[in-house]
Ligand SMILES: *[C@@H]1O[C@H](CO)[C@@H](O)[C@H](O)[C@H]1NC(C)=O
Ligand SMILES: *[C@@H]1O[C@H](CO)[C@@H](O)[C@H](O)[C@H]1NC(C)=O
């Protein structure tokens with residue numbers, strides 16, 4: 001009898017205490033846009049004492065029903081509170097600037113006799129999209145077999161900085177062809193990224209009589225990141241069952257239970273099942289893994305159509321990998337929202353002209369004829385190569 005009374009008391013206590021149900025702070029906001037912040041709480045019968053809002057732990061708005069007026073704001077750089085539209089649950093920022101970035105927190109307290117306080121916080125990032133397409137520099141008007149292509153793609157300034165990638169004839173450029181340059185900082189926190197592409201034109205590149213180079217700039221904002229880790233320890237033992245993946249985190253699977261120096265280490269990492277725009281990245285002893293180690297697999301597609309990303313890591317275990325605490329292999333899954341994609345494409349030596357040929361337009365007629373000549377030369381080299389290989393077969 002006594003025991004059941006006790007249980008009921010606890011239950012009632014738990015059910016009737018102040019709860020913060022949800023905090024709505026947009027993860028990303030376009031520069032100048034207004035923002036609604038929303039703090040949803042359940043007083044469970046208590047009286048509200050105060051709702052306070054903080055940015056990076058500095059208070060900028062408070063609502064106390066006992067105050068007159070109940071809603072008050074405090075000046076804070078980058079936080080433009082509109083008092084008329086703000087109340088005990090909502091705060092309206094009528095504009096944003098680059099100082100609006102930060103960690104936004106809501107704190108709710110109840111009156112006597114309970115005096116409870118709950119709080120939550122979330123990050124907000126302001127973004128600025130690039131104004132223009134990425135620019136390709138260093139182009140020659142024609143390239144023949146054996147020529148060196150040495151070009152740079154530069155993004156239009158943005159926040160966060162754009163990620164650049166190159167395609168050669170529609171295929172991703174080999175990592176060894178790429179040079180990443182230091183990001184340039186512009187006014188107001190905008191950044192310009194640059195990616196060099198350097199390779200020797202081969203016969204395969206020109207088999208359709210033209211070469212297309214394509215640079216894409218993607219601006220995306222990370223909003224969620226989680227890691228899974230395994231340690232191949234002093235006794236060189238891998239036991240992924242020791243690792244309990246946190247909810248929504250990536251899952252690691254090793255090929256073998258035990259590794260010795262000289263063995264090939266093979267590990268797979270798959271993301272959780274709700275992966276739109278999830279990027280998986282390998283770290284070996286906290287350094288980003290060399291691209292030679294990384295295997296990109298096609299995504300796993302489940303029966304219900306939901307996908308998981310999958311990447312592999314494969315390398316030969318050497319003594320240098322094994323630090324005192326063992327070899328640490330970490331896979332990080334990052335979710336991001338793609339905010340903008342812009343693309344610049346050039347086609348060289350073909351008859352099909354694209355936007356990128358503006359770059360070459362100044363060369364006028366001469367370059368066209370030169371291009372034609374080059375095409376004829378390529379056909380010649382094609383024929384020669386063909387004949388040569390025929391002869392080689394005969395001999
Ligand atoms: C607070 O403001 C929001 C947004 O204007 C509104 O939807 C909500 O009803 C308001 N709450 C109260 C209690 O007035
Ligand atoms: C490629 O071009 C860049 C910039 O124009 C230059 O600094 C670099 O030395 C060039 N690379 C080669 C291999 O020619």
Ligand SMILES: *[C@@H]1O[C@H](CO)[C@@H](O)[C@H](O)[C@H]1NC(C)=O
Nearest residue numbers: 253254255266267268297312
């Ligand atoms: C990793 O995944 C690939 C593709 O599904 C599979 O072929 C390979 O055996 C897996 N490796 C390990 C270590 O599980």
